[in-house]
Amino acid sequence: MIKRFILLSVLFVVTFSCKKEKVEEVVPEEIIEEVEQPKIIEEFGYVLNDYLVIKDTIKNGETFGEILDRHHIGHTTIFNIAAAARDTFDIRKLRAGKPYTILAKMDTTEQAQVFIYEKSKIDFLIVDFTDSIQTKYVHKKVKTVTKSASGIIESSLSEAIQKQKLNYIIALEMADIYAWTIDFIHLEKGDNFKLIYEERFINDTVSVGIGNIKAVYFEHKGTPLYAFNYVTDSTKNINDYYDENAKTLRRKFLKSPIKFGRISSRYNLNRRIKYYGFRIRAHKGTDFAAAIGTPILATASGTVIASKYAGGNGNYVKIKHNATYSTQYLHMQKRKVKKGDYVKQGQVIGTIGMTGNTAGPHVCYRFWKNGRQVDPLREKLPSAAPIKESIKDEFLVYIKPLKDSLDQIPTMKMEKIVSE
Ligand SMILES: [Zn+2]
Numbered sequence: 001m002i003k004r005f006i007l008l009s010v011l012f013v014v015t016f017s018c019k020k021e022k023v024e025e026v027v028p029e030e031i032i033e034e035v036e037q038p039k040i041i042e043e044f045g046y047v048l049n050d051y052l053v054i055k056d057t058i059k060n061g062e063t064f065g066e067i068l069d070r071h072h073i074g075h076t077t078i079f080n081i082a083a084a085a086r087d088t089f090d091i092r093k094l095r096a097g098k099p100y101t102i103l104a105k106m107d108t109t110e111q112a113q114v115f116i117y118e119k120s121k122i123d124f125l126i127v128d129f130t131d132s133i134q135t136k137y138v139h140k141k142v143k144t145v146t147k148s149a150s151g152i153i154e155s156s157l158s159e160a161i162q163k164q165k166l167n168y169i170i171a172l173e174m175a176d177i178y179a180w181t182i183d184f185i186h187l188e189k190g191d192n193f194k195l196i197y198e199e200r201f202i203n204d205t206v207s208v209g210i211g212n213i214k215a216v217y218f219e220h221k222g223t224p225l226y227a228f229n230y231v232t233d234s235t236k237n238i239n240d241y242y243d244e245n246a247k248t249l250r251r252k253f254l255k256s257p258i259k260f261g262r263i264s265s266r267y268n269l270n271r272r273i274k275y276y277g278f279r280i281r282a283h284k285g286t287d288f289a290a291a292i293g294t295p296i297l298a299t300a301s302g303t304v305i306a307s308k309y310a311g312g313n314g315n316y317v318k319i320k321h322n323a324t325y326s327t328q329y330l331h332m333q334k335r336k337v338k339k340g341d342y343v344k345q346g347q348v349i350g351t352i353g354m355t356g357n358t359a360g361p362h363v364c365y366r367f368w369k370n371g372r373q374v375d376p377l378r379e380k381l382p383s384a385a386p387i388k389e390s391i392k393d394e395f396l397v398y399i400k401p402l403k404d405s406l407d408q409i410p411t412m413k414m415e416k417i418v419s420e
Contacts, residue, residue: 011353022034044101044116044126044138051108052102058098064115070111071102076131084133089117089125101300121208126351144211146271148197148405152412153191156183160193169210170197175242177227178384179322180251182220183342185303193218194379194409196402216241219411225249226406228399232391246392251345252384253376254299256288257329257365258352264362267375283362284373285330292361294352296329297345299365303348304341313364314356317349330364331356 054071065078073081082091082105094100103114117125124138149170151160161171174193184294198211216227227241227249240247256263263285265271291306302419306328310314315332333353354361367376387395394408 001311024370025296027314044124045112046103046114050106051113052106054102056100056102058094058096058100058117060096061092062096064094067100067102068112068115071104072109073112073129081127081129081133085127085135088135088137089127121206122202126380142200142202142208142313143204144198144200146196146214146410148194148196150409150412151192153187153193157187167199167207167210170195170213173213174216174218175208176219176323177216177249179324180188180301181225181249182218183301183303186342187392191218192412194411195406215399215406217406217409226403228395228402230387230395230398232387242387242395244399246387248386250382250384251300253325253327253381254297254345257296257299257327257363258288258290258294259297259352260290260294262289262298263287264360266377285328285366286362286375287362289360289362290352292333292352292354295348296332296352296363298347298349298352299327299341299345301345302326302343304337304339304343306352307335307338307341309355312357314358315350315353316356319343319349324370326368328366330366331358331362365388389412 003036017066038049058067064082065075068078068081087092099118101114101116101118102112103116105111107111113128113130115127115129117127119125119137122142124140126134126136126138128134149164149166151164151166153160154163157174158168158171161168176193178184193216195213195216197213200208200211202208212229214229218225218227218282228244229239229241231237231239243249263286265283265285267284267286269282269284271281271283296317298319300319300321302319302325304317305320305326306316306318313330315335315337316328316330317328317332317337318328320326329350331353332350332355335350337347337349343349352361352363358364365376367374367379369379
């Protein structure tokens with residue numbers, strides 16, 4: 001504004017002087033003063049403008065008394081405050097690294113009046129000793145906002161999430177939602193996604209976390225895969241993800257890694273066998289006996305994390321299905337996959353043999369859950385049950401507006417370099 005005025009006055013002088021050369025009338029520069037009203041800043045229920053505000057974090061080993069002492073509170077008062085606060089909060093439990101705020105007098109004493117300890121982004125402890133000593137907990141109001149986002153894969157999902165400045169939790173959640181249907185290690189450049197999710201905020205701006213991921217669209221190798229979160233049992237709060245046709249996104253393991261054959265030895269932690277002089281030799285696998293050369297199948301889709309020959313195991317293959325489950329297949333005659341391969345459920349990964357420590361042709365099938373071997377015949381494995389017929393219509397009605405919203409989010413496209 002001031003600049004423009006100066007420019008105008010210069011122009012005025014110039015034009016004026018052209019017409020009547022002798023008159024040199026300079027228009028005095030007008031000073032436009034912008035009177036700024038001090039903005040009232042309120043936080044924790046106090047008008048911060050009325051105080052000297054000191055924000056800091058609790059240092060290692062620092063005590064409540066030391067902090068108040070530094071802000072000109074006498075020892076007797078500190079003792080009284082600690083005693084009065086006891087019922088609400090044990091002042092010895094201040095944790096290093098947590099932020100706190102001191103509201104002090106604006107006068108020369110700079111004496112503390114209020115101590116505010118940020119237990120979390122949502123919970124605050126307020127100790128007010130302006131007059132009498134008052135302590136209370138204050139919870140900031142958390143607002144849940146439904147948001148949408150989209151992204152495109154250039155190298156990985158986490159990179160695409162980061163590029164959109166989204167919370168990394170979203171990448172983890174998406175990997176979990178599609179754990180059985182998308183191989184996230186082998187995403188293709190140009191794969192893209194859209195999602196509708198909830199994010200929780202305090203003060204309308206500070207994010208305190210991701211809520212429910214309500215709906216996702218993931219286009220992998222040109223194939224769209226929808227996922228909708230749906231509560232199938234509200235009393236037990238059971239919810240899961242289903243596609244637009246109410247089909248589950250989970251997959252069941254095959255009961256056996258061979259099509260025909262028999263279980264020759266079950267998982268048994270107290271097994272004693274002749275081979276080892278009848279000493280206890282835990283058997284952490286399930287043996288399926290079949291003729292040499294019989295194809296061995298991957299019991300679920302996943303990525304081959306090992307394919308090699310190793311001592312007692314002989315030729316073996318290990319497949320990682322998702323963050324929770326891996327399976328391993330021992331004593332193969334031939335291995336048909338290599339490390340890094342993505343295999344589909346039912347795919348032939350090798351053939352029955354008797355390499356390593358084994359008395360006869362069989363595959364020792366080992367099942368890993370969170371890094372520990374378990375008995376797949378006893379384990380409660382993910383169910384791939386479809387949504388109940390009785391709630392299917394309800395589900396389809398529920399997802400319709402969500403799907404419409406998803407479809408309306410523009411799909412991200414790779415920027416193509418057009419040749420000249
Ligand atoms: Zn075995």
